[in-house]
Amino acid sequence: MEQERFKEVLRERGLKVTNQRLLVLETIADRPGEHLTAEEIYELARVKYPEIGLATIYRTVQVLVDLNVIDKVSFDDGFVRYELGEAGEDSRHHHHHAICQECGKVISFEGDLLETLEQALYDTLGFVVKDHEVKLTGYCRECADRLEQENIWRNSVEDRKSERREESEREKPE
Numbered sequence: 775m776e777q778e779r780f781k782e783v784l785r786e787r788g789l790k791v792t793n794q795r796l797l798v799l800e801t802i803a804d805r806p807g808e809h810l811t812a813e814e815i816y817e818l819a820r821v822k823y824p825e826i827g828l829a830t831i832y833r834t835v836q837v838l839v840d841l842n843v844i845d846k847v848s849f850d851d852g853f854v855r856y857e858l859g860e861a862g863e864d865s866r867h868h869h870h871h872a873i874c875q876e877c878g879k880v881i882s883f884e885g886d887l888l889e890t891l892e893q894a895l896y897d898t899l900g901f902v903v904k905d906h907e908v909k910l911t912g913y914c915r916e917c918a919d920r921l922e923q924e925n926i927w928r929n930s931v932e933d934r935k936s937e938r939r940e941e942s943e944r945e946k947p948e
């Protein structure tokens with residue numbers, strides 16, 4: 775059960791198991807891939823635990839960040855967001871983010887080809903990589919499709935305009 779795992783994570787890190795800490799962890803875990811802000815965590819946590827305060831959430835989140843139980847993530851939209859960190863997540867590889875610069879959607883993905891690069895860094899420079907963060911920006915499938923359609927449309931309008939221009943030039947009396 776999730777709660778048992780979180781209790782263990784907290785104990786392993788020498789943290790007391792408190793309702794607030796469990797609540798924050800469960801709230802984040804309940805929304806996988808959502809990357810909540812402290813205020814969003816607060817709104818969701820309040821449903822289960824109405825007496826919790828925003829200040830407590832801020833404090834709890836900070837303690838959990840300091841111990842890598844949760845991670846701070848930023849998608850350059852002016853908000854600090856949180857997700858389960860290395861110690862809070864089961865998967866061996868931490869996921870990464872692809873951010874759509876059109877609609878702001880954040881797509882999480884696992885796996886990258888960085889192990890090869892990390893090994894090469896070690897082999898050539900002796901640099902030991904402990905962690906990495908990957909943030910890719912671009913267009914999600916929907917936005918890429920829409921932009922492509924708009925481009926096709928714009929190009930066809932441009933084509934028609936230039937055809938007309940050519941025609942009118944041809945029709946010009948010499």
Ligand SMILES: [Zn+2]
Pocket residue numbers: 807809847857869870871882
């Ligand atoms: Zn994430």
Ligand SMILES: [Zn+2]
Pocket residue numbers: 874875876877878879913914915916917918
């Ligand atoms: Zn998009």
Ligand SMILES: [Zn+2]
Pocket residue numbers: 867868870885886888906908
């Ligand atoms: Zn990676």
